Amino acid sequence: MVLDSGDTAFILVATAMVMLMIPGVGLFYGGLVRKKDVVSMIGLSFLALALVSVQWVLVGYSLSFGTDIAGFIGGLDFLGLRGVGMGAGDATIPGLLFMAFQLVFAGITLAIITSAVAERVKIGSFIVFGLLWTTLVYDPLAHWAWGGGWAGQLGALDFAGGTVVHISSGFGALALALVIGKRIGFGEHDMEPHNIPMTMLGAALLWFGWFGFNAGSALAANGLAANAFVVTNTSAAAGALAWLFASWVKGKPSALGMVSGGIAGLVAITPAAGFVDTMSALVIGAVAGVLCYKALLFRVGKGLDESLDAWAVHGVGGLWGALATGIFAVEAVGGYSGLLQGNVDQFVAQVIGAVAAVVYAFVVTYALAKIVDSTMGLRVTEDEEYVGLDISQHGEKAYA
């Protein structure tokens, strides 16, 4: 195809916006931990960006988007970005730009999973785990949905990464938390967020960047991008209000709950953004707000220390979003119809795609975490954890 300067300009900006979401995740998580671990928490997100940026240009892009091998993984034809150039490939934007846009998605996915290891991970072990995880979990899942793999062939829809990004990191975080174990003192004494404004700043960057994430996934500056933009904001707003009201019933209306609900709404609309209309987005977001809040309460009730709720918000929200895409898709928006228009097949494809991703992400993450834990040890020592990762891992302090 011919390069389109409008499309190219738009995706350049969208890519930079998604990049900004990665430290956004760091700030969101950083505010939620105790003040002795905030440098570590924000640092892990930057580390995810840096690690995946290198892995992606070396092998990740090729494994995800190279020539299909058995529907499972891409070949090594784009190793070291060989053959990925400045000209337009199948789209109206340069191949290099498509590669970069996909790179930041892979980066944020690894950042999200750091929720599971908050305040207790050994940094060297996280580097090894992170490289294994992005190569063996993210890259295959991206290939399944977008790189010509089996899920895409089956017709499972994932507009901007509900399955690839959110189910994978959410259910991966659950497995990782089970392997690394609880923080010392979890459930015995309070571990209150140390800086809620920092978390809200992170949420602001995420909400902003998500327009690049979802509208950019149209891969063109067109009407579909506008639809994705509007449903994204609508779903985020509905999710924020739903979680706010759900927390109000139990006590005070929580500001932290409101921004968490916004993220839940953003997660849920991600796979659906190019297939549903604005009225459906209201429902998708509102259900996500309540559902993810309930998932968080369930997680706490079970005494499970998936510390910053990547599972409750990204895992459960992503699963709901994948199913909602199969329910609410309308032909007028993205050319596919869902359950409400009588298309049962689409819903079934969504269920198969989502369940396969849940199982694959959970099982493979669990195995990788076990391997790293038994060879290098995922956790710091008790003293290092007590003193905090900022001092013990980095020799730095957040606040003088």
Added chain:
Amino acid sequence: MMKVEAIIRPERLDQVKKALEEKGFVGMTVGEVTGRGEQKGIKLQFRGRTMDVDLLPKIRIELIVKDEVVDTLIETISEAARTGRPGDGRIFVIPVARSVRVRTGEEVK
């Protein structure tokens, strides 16, 4: 009248407060401090070298009470704050000469 000043682990504050309330000790002043004891903080091994974290975060609780309840108070705080590892803290008892309530100017006995 005595001032009982306890330096405890930050994560034990909730238990200590709860235990104090159960025994009827309600008024208190609480502050965040850093400090060290005989172990001079915690030594961390990092890539073969030792790193000292000599000042650790602690909580200071101060209560002004009648002489006869000092023993009960010390026992209550010790039990609630104890983990058995170094760093559980210290309790000091200091005589108080006078106590005046600011709102009314009256002497508190």
